[in-house]
Amino acid sequence: MFDKILIANRGEIALRVIRACREMGIQSVAVHSTADSDAMHVRMADESVCIGPPSSTQSYLSIPAIISACEITGAQAIHPGYGFLSENANFVQIVQDHDLTFIGPTADHIRTMGDKITAKDTMKALGVPCVPGSDGGVASLEEAEKIGKDIGYPVIIKATAGGGGKGMKVAQTAKDMKTAFQTARAEGKSNFGNDEVYIEKYLTTPRHIEIQVFGDGKGKAVHLGERDCSLQRRHQKVFEEAPGPSITAEERARIGKVCADAVAKINYIGAGTIEFLYENGEFYFIEMNTRLQVERPVTEAIFGVDLVREQIRVAEGLPMSFGQDDLTINGHAIEVRINAEKLPNFSPCPGKITQFHAPGGLGVRMDSALYDGYSIPPYYDSLIGKLIVHGRDRPEALARLARALGELIVDGVDTTVPLFHALLQEPAVLSGDYNIHWLEHWLDENLQA
Secondary structure, eight states, rough: SSSSSOOOOHHHHHHHHHHHHHHHHEEEEEEEEEEGGTTTTHHSSSSSEEEEEEEEEGTTTTOOOOOHHHHHHOOOEOOOOOTTTTOOOOHHHHHHHTEEEESOOHHHHHHHHHHHHHHHHHHTTTTTOBSOSSOBOSSSSHHHHHHHHHHHEEEEEEEEEETTTEEEESSSSSGGGHHHHHHHHHHHHHHSSSOOOOEEOSSSOOEEEEEEEEEESOEEEEEEEEEEEEEEEEEEEEEEEEETTTTOOOHHHHHHHHHHHHHHHHHOOOEEEEEEOOOOOOOEEEEEESOOHHHHHHHHHHHHHHHHHHHHHHHHOOOSSGGGGGGGOOOOEEEEEEEEEEETTTTEEEESSSEOOOOTTTTTTEEEETTTTTTEOOTOOEEEEEEEEEEHHHHHHHHHHHHHHHHHEEESSOOOOOHHEEEEEEEHHHHTTTTTTHHHHHHHHHOOO
């Protein structure tokens, strides 16, 4: 059993890991930049170590500083949270080389899934359905034009090393291919140092469905159903729910089994998410995230499991505390991501919180590191909290969400809360009849700057 775990992260996810450690009787170590010295995760952890100045490259992304903090405190394992170093295979390797345990997948699995082309080839070989497209990287415009003609327009050109919506360009017709191809390459090069791109069929009205998987690293794995994360802005999710309003029990069982079998075959360890586009009853693999997801609480709510606790257990070499037969869906859960951003432009809005009150009551959970008087620093992601509600069914969860949003008080900075009040008035959101383009269109019509 680990005696002490270091959390290489900040904000709500760092708190979440500290809470799991505390329940398991494990000591926690928080690391922080100078800008975060009064942050809640620093206050709540058993120990804290300052690892550098505000810039994340010099603090939360500084591998030598994090390893040193482990050595100073005697921490035996590192939990990466999400973002920062959570999917950095090089970091995982260094952690292992220092005889420390990384709470997450192996460096090889992170490496394989981090490269979109290798990930697709691997998943295809494991029997996971994929979007029609190029077999690997596309080197020339001529080749791109030929693929576009073969699979039919519209197509999307994606940077192999891309993420967060960067390096993705749609070509609606053959005329658009040249500009889209060159732009995607240029963005890939400038953002990720790699200009390799691949091409996929662009689905016009898909939903974003992701399957939560969990493996013990010894050939056993389960799936924990799906989440629908179709309400997105610029490829960033804002509203997530489980189970998906459009997925049948048969479809869930089918795609869930395919995913669980795939990760079992490769001896995957810990939490992972396999993301799909779903259209007309078909699933098409997009990518796999080899970490804990931001929206994981909705899955925890409907299955009654603690995925962080489970991550720590399997990293220690213990068996999973549940099998597939133990996992049954109970009710419906929704999460909204609350950001310190000013509408309508969604511009970051750091500053001092003058008043904060978290909603409560049955089926309400607020994951946030805010407190009265806290100053949100301008250096990091603008996510300040996640409101998660759980109800017996979808209408109850929606009613509970509206009620909880009405109780939430965040004064001193602008937030995206008004957006959710507005979305809960929309028939398409209330009925669950939306796709990945719906929110962008809605924002264009309703939130004009």
